[in-house]
Amino acid sequence: MPEGHTLHRLAAEYRQLFGGEPVRVSSPQGPFAAAARRLDNQALTSTEAHGKHLFLGFAAVGWIHVHLGLYGKVRFGDGPAPAPVGQLRLRIATDDHYADLRGPTTCELISEVEKKAVHQRLGPDPLRPDHTGDAAWQRISRSGTTVAALLMDQKVLSGVGNIYRAEVLFRQGLDPRMPGRSLSRAQWDGIWADLTVLMRDGVRDGWIDTVRPEHMPQAMGRAAREDAHGGEVYVYRRAHQPCLVCGHPVSTETHAGRNLFWCPACQPPG
DNA sequence: TGCGCATGCCGAG
DNA sequence: TCGGCCTGCGCAA
Numbered sequence: 001m002p003e004g005h006t007l008h009r010l011a012a013e014y015r016q017l018f019g020g021e022p023v024r025v026s027s028p029q030g031p032f033a034a035a036a037r038r039l040d041n042q043a044l045t046s047t048e049a050h051g052k053h054l055f056l057g058f059a060a061v062g063w064i065h066v067h068l069g070l071y072g073k074v075r076f077g078d079g080p081a082p083a084p085v086g087q088l089r090l091r092i093a094t095d096d097h098y099a100d101l102r103g104p105t106t107c108e109l110i111s112e113v114e115k116k117a118v119h120q121r122l123g124p125d126p127l128r129p130d131h132t133g134d135a136a137w138q139r140i141s142r143s144g145t146t147v148a149a150l151l152m153d154q155k156v157l158s159g160v161g162n163i164y165r166a167e168v169l170f171r172q173g174l175d176p177r178m179p180g181r182s183l184s185r186a187q188w189d190g191i192w193a194d195l196t197v198l199m200r201d202g203v204r205d206g207w208i209d210t211v212r213p214e215h216m217p218q219a220m221g222r223a224a225r226e227d228a229h230g231g232e233v234y235v236y237r238r239a240h241q242p243c244l245v246c247g248h249p250v251s252t253e254t255h256a257g258r259n260l261f262w263c264p265a266c267q268p269p270g
Numbered sequence: 271t272g273c274g275c276a277t278g279c280c281g282a283g
Numbered sequence: 284t285c286g287g288c289c290t291g292c293g294c295a296a
Contacts, residue, residue: 003277071278071290103288154278237277
């Protein structure tokens with residue numbers, strides 16, 4: 001489930017399992033093998049996430065920059081790592097733990113300067129305490145692009161994917177197709193504040209759960225509501241099903257190549 | 271068993 | 284705006 005909360009969880013888990021100590025680094029297949037040899041037996045000194053980007057810092061060498069894309073996954077395990085199976089891009093291991101990275105869009109060794117350049121092309125991240133929504137507002141308030149597209153533009157705002165986009169706009173009662181420039185400052189502040197809450201919950205829980213208790217269907221047990229994305233949501237992938245608040249069927253359309261979901265009654269135009 | 275789709279992103283046109 | 288891509292899942296056949 002690679003939206004921003006996933007990467008912040010990964011940064012914390014890599015830090016917890018491997019931080020401060022020398023680690024074995026290997027890349028059994030693929031173009032990262034030479035870089036892995038340079039990192040092998042170096043200490044992992046820091047980890048951080050910005051939006052959907054993960055950075056693993058080795059002070060003596062540089063940073064591993066990871067982007068999971070749509071398919072990438074990290075699996076952590078206890079004990080000595082088993083023999084690698086299949087396409088394994090990056091393994092970090094000690095005698096006690098291992099972490100296997102598969103299928104990422106990006107896994108590269110970069111310098112401090114290159115890392116800065118990545119940060120500079122990303123918008124503020126609601127999960128980073130040192131970020132505010134101001135820079136995003138500067139872009140959004142002057143744009144004729146839809147709010148739906150702006151929220152997914154990582155140069156404007158980082159860490160929000162299709163689920164958080166759909167859910168925050170529902171919770172704020174905003175039509176996803178309204179242009180950024182017709183959003184009020186108060187509405188933007190509401191989006192940013194709500195994203196901060198929702199995404200922090202996502203980091204804490206490991207899944208995206210956005211439905212307020214008063215809207216939770218009584219009949220739904222925990223097992224039943226944990227579907228492909230993990231938690232319970234208002235509109236994401238609930239096309240044609242009744243809105244949990246008003247009962248109107250949830251709408252869907254392809255918008256800029258991605259599936260968009262909203263309730264036309266709770267999120268009216270204008 | 272194989273198909274289509276998916277929470278992302280890029281480059282070509 | 285579209286196709287492509289590194290994977291994994293649910294579903295139909």
